[in-house]
Amino acid sequence: MTTLQEKSQLKHQRILDMALKLFTRRGFFKTSVHDIQRETQVSIGSIYHHFGNKEAIAKALLDSIEEQLFLAVTEIMSNHQSAQERCKAIISYLFEISEADPDAMHYMLYARHREFLPDEKPVCSSRPFSLMKEIVATGIEAGEIREMDLNVAAVSIFGGPIRLIFLRLDGVLEQKLPHYLDACWQSSWRGVTAQPPSW
Amino acid sequence: MTTLQEKSQLKHQRILDMALKLFTRRGFFKTSVHDIQRETQVSIGSIYHHFGNKEAIAKALLDSIEEQLFLAVTEIMSNHQSAQERCKAIISYLFEISEADPDAMHYMLYARHREFLPDEKPVCSSRPFSLMKEIVATGIEAGEIREMDLNVAAVSIFGGPIRLIFLRLDGVLEQKLPHYLDACWQSSWRGVTAQPPSW
DNA sequence: GTCTATACCTGGATAGAC
DNA sequence: GTCTATCCAGGTATAGAC
Numbered sequence: 202m203t204t205l206q207e208k209s210q211l212k213h214q215r216i217l218d219m220a221l222k223l224f225t226r227r228g229f230f231k232t233s234v235h236d237i238q239r240e241t242q243v244s245i246g247s248i249y250h251h252f253g254n255k256e257a258i259a260k261a262l263l264d265s266i267e268e269q270l271f272l273a274v275t276e277i278m279s280n281h282q283s284a285q286e287r288c289k290a291i292i293s294y295l296f297e298i299s300e301a302d303p304d305a306m307h308y309m310l311y312a313r314h315r316e317f318l319p320d321e322k323p324v325c326s327s328r329p330f331s332l333m334k335e336i337v338a339t340g341i342e343a344g345e346i347r348e349m350d351l352n353v354a355a356v357s358i359f360g361g362p363i364r365l366i367f368l369r370l371d372g373v374l375e376q377k378l379p380h381y382l383d384a385c386w387q388s389s390w391r392g393v394t395a396q397p398p399s400w
Numbered sequence: 401m402t403t404l405q406e407k408s409q410l411k412h413q414r415i416l417d418m419a420l421k422l423f424t425r426r427g428f429f430k431t432s433v434h435d436i437q438r439e440t441q442v443s444i445g446s447i448y449h450h451f452g453n454k455e456a457i458a459k460a461l462l463d464s465i466e467e468q469l470f471l472a473v474t475e476i477m478s479n480h481q482s483a484q485e486r487c488k489a490i491i492s493y494l495f496e497i498s499e500a501d502p503d504a505m506h507y508m509l510y511a512r513h514r515e516f517l518p519d520e521k522p523v524c525s526s527r528p529f530s531l532m533k534e535i536v537a538t539g540i541e542a543g544e545i546r547e548m549d550l551n552v553a554a555v556s557i558f559g560g561p562i563r564l565i566f567l568r569l570d571g572v573l574e575q576k577l578p579h580y581l582d583a584c585w586q587s588s589w590r591g592v593t594a595q596p597p598s599w
Numbered sequence: 600g601t602c603t604a605t606a607c608c609t610g611g612a613t614a615g616a617c
Numbered sequence: 618g619t620c621t622a623t624c625c626a627g628g629t630a631t632a633g634a635c
Contacts, residue, residue, distance in 0.1 A: 249630065316429070353564065362559070365555045374551060389591060445619060
């Protein structure tokens with residue numbers, strides 16, 4: 202019988218879900234643990250029993266979201282070989298997940314984690330983003346992407362799409378992100394691809 | 401004799417300067433008005449006399465930085481005609497100012513203002529960024545930039561460079577931003593420019 | 600593991616003298 | 618306009634019963 206354990210697990214998850222919602226809407230500093238208590242109906246004592254302190258909730262949230270993204274990227278890497286296919290698949294995935302779970306995306310991209318998680322690396326150095334950089338690196342080695350600084354290549358490919366996600370999260374775009382995928386991708390890729398001799 | 405007024409003005413500025421420094425390093429919520437008092441040696445009473453409340457300091461800071469950027473962009477517009485020249489000049493300016501005054505850039509780009517300034521529009525809708533979008537729009541009308549959604553075009557041009565600024569502010573780049581200008585610009589512009597018929 | 604009650608303190612803001 | 622002293626709300630975290 203693990204019913205009790207399961208109930209505890211469920212509570213754990215309920216706390217995380219509500220924290221994500223509140224953190225993205227009001228921000229980390231504007232949401233108190235009392236707020237989480239009120240909305241989840243889980244007592245303050247339990248919350249502290251599960252997480253220890255407020256920062257730890259934020260950290261657990263971040264870890265979980267980054268892990269999810271990391272897994273998605275590794276899966277994409279095993280399903281596609283060229284940098285071109287991989288990068289496009291990643292952008293497509295980011296667009297879809299931004300629509301399906303905007304809070305998670307918002308939290309990862311938009312929150313300044315370093316303000317309340319001082320020991321955290323910047324997003325761009327997190328595991329999934331490092332993977333994306335690796336993909337670009339091998340694309341350069343393979344001659345798919347023209348010779349250029351790695352960081353410049355990475356921002357040239359992903360900078361536009363990420364910016365577009367911000368616009369969407371800020372409510373500026375009318376259409377859903379996948380609607381813009383092809384146009385956006387065309388610009389990104391055309392910018393970094395090896396130049397045809399005639400041009 | 402305006403010596404007293406001038407002393408007051410100076411104090412005003414000292415508060416703003418220190419607030420910018422503290423807000424960008426520790427974040428808005430982690431810096432107390434007492435911190436500002438301690439570092440500037442201006443009393444709490446004076447600080448509140450000048451600004452009314454803590455948010456107003458943040459707002460004044462934001463307004464001043466956005467105004468500065470707005471003026472720079474308008475100047476660039478009067479000095480250059482084509483979208484190509486204008487956009488490149490803007491990116492070049494952003495790169496330079498990021499090196500010269502990283503705190504200001506950091507504050508404008510990286511802070512989540514809506515978290516502590518709930519009535520503030522998102523950065524992307526601020527006056528200078530709206531101007532940049534207009535430039536892109538006229539570039540499309542003129543046929544300089546190929547036919548595509550305006551938002552997509554804008555993020556394709558500026559998304560990469562802005563991402564690169566983030567990397568620099570996060571200490572990821574070794575070289576100063578202007579060092580990457582040409583490579584970065586080439587990718588951005590090539591991505592959105594009208595396609596040659598042979599390709 | 601879960602709860603209630605509470606300790607403790609930080610920090611925004613004001614009062615009122617100068 | 619500037620200052621010091623102070624107020625007090627709200628928030629993190631803990632104690633201790635169940």
